[in-house]
Amino acid sequence: MKIFNSMTNKKEELKPLKEGQFHIYACGPTVYNYFHIGNARPFIVFDTLRRYLEFLGYTVTFVQNFTDVDDKMINVAHQEGITVKELGEHYIEEYFKDARALNIKNASVHPKATEHIGDIIQLVKTLIEKGNAYESCGDVYFDTQSFAEYGKLSGQDLSELEMGARIDVSEKKRNPMDFALWKAAKEGEISWDSPWGAGRPGWHIECSAMSMKYLGETIDIHGGGQDLKFPHHENEIAQSEAATGKPFANYWMHNGYININNKKMSKSEGNFFTVRDILKEFDGLAVRLFMLSAHYSNPINFSKELLEQSQTAFGRIQNCRENLAFIINNPKENTVDVKSAINTLNTDFLAAMDDDLNTADAIGVIFEYIKQINTIFMAGGTGQNAQDALAALDRLLDVLGILDSGEQKIPQEVTDLAQQRSEARTQKNWALSDELRDKIKELGYEVKDTPDGVKISKL
């Protein structure tokens, strides 16, 4: 498999550090709010990467953190009159609800910053000892001048950065680009004891500490949104590599933004839709399909119209699966050949995914397969091979995380009405048939007639 490595800016063959396994770290959410559709993109992208690598037979250890202490957390907790801990616990719970709806698997570990203060302090101490960090008025800063490779990920040059940028100039820092590893507590703020007095971690150090703790000093893949490239990931590299003298991550992956009217969706701009709200109108799996319908590195322009298109497209997949399921339950004796269609599906799907996780292409492959299968089974015969055809489809849908595994329970009331309708139809009482169909529709279900019988499905 090839992956575009943002460190080298090249597509590279993805090779694990240890045979047969991958260690992946992805930056998770700061839990002071529901996450929005833009935040959801990396969750879905890296979940899909993880699923695909597992599908290929690798053991994947996937870590995604929760940032549960920082300025925003403190501010929001203060506004709402609750503790930072309470705020964090609440939105972590809400994160899992939305993630489940988007069919995002739980990471192997979801470490919280507040539960790793000891590891963080240890790392900061090491950096001070090695001369890469210094204490100043209870704060500890990373000395960017001490790390010669600073800027290697983002292609930034320290001297150029200082020119036009609005940098936080503080007398506490030796250099404007130095960033905080540890912040002294202000009055009334949540804090932990440290060798430098009461305080809390800066906003970059937690990822370094937790990545190293759970995945080792050098990991395979580190991922996140493009906006984290600088300074967050750059700082992670500086901290980690200065401390260990080893490469922090072999591959860096950055996903593109979700835009609204071609502007980046962000909380500070206020132009965002929370996943929570979107899910009121759309199927979570359709939202996921929408996300995966473009290459992960490209921006996606978000709108409800586009989401509706995905919802319809998703329905097309579901129809095909329902049709196959129907054939399986109502088999006929003749068999049809689905082998070549399945082979093409598998080969092309793998080729697409192997090429830098090209899910858009992979989805195209799936739709081509659906068309073939529809032709084989609907226009012509029907046979036992429907089982194979469905299994092949479902297997790949599951890799993309868009397999609807939920059992649809159809209420007795609906099946009764459907039964009555069938009787009406055999008596050619079309008026009654239509009337019953409408009644069923009111209950949120739909009846479809096929050459082989009646199918009921949820609207």
Place this chain on the structure above:
RNA sequence: GGCGCCAUAGCCAAGUGGUAAGGCAGGAGCCUGCAAAGCUCUUACCCCCAGUUCAAAUCUGGGUGGCGCCUCCA
């Protein structure tokens, strides 16, 4: 000022040297009591200009337009 990304049909979106996948929407047809589902056909001067090449959406140079990072941000 520095660093970087994007431009393919009405709307999305693959395609990185060999003559334009796929989805949505629209049109025509087949099937059907009508529908639904499905199938077939149909909709592209690949932003512009120059260059390289037998061959360019794809490579090079130059434009134009849009966006992002450099400050919390996925």
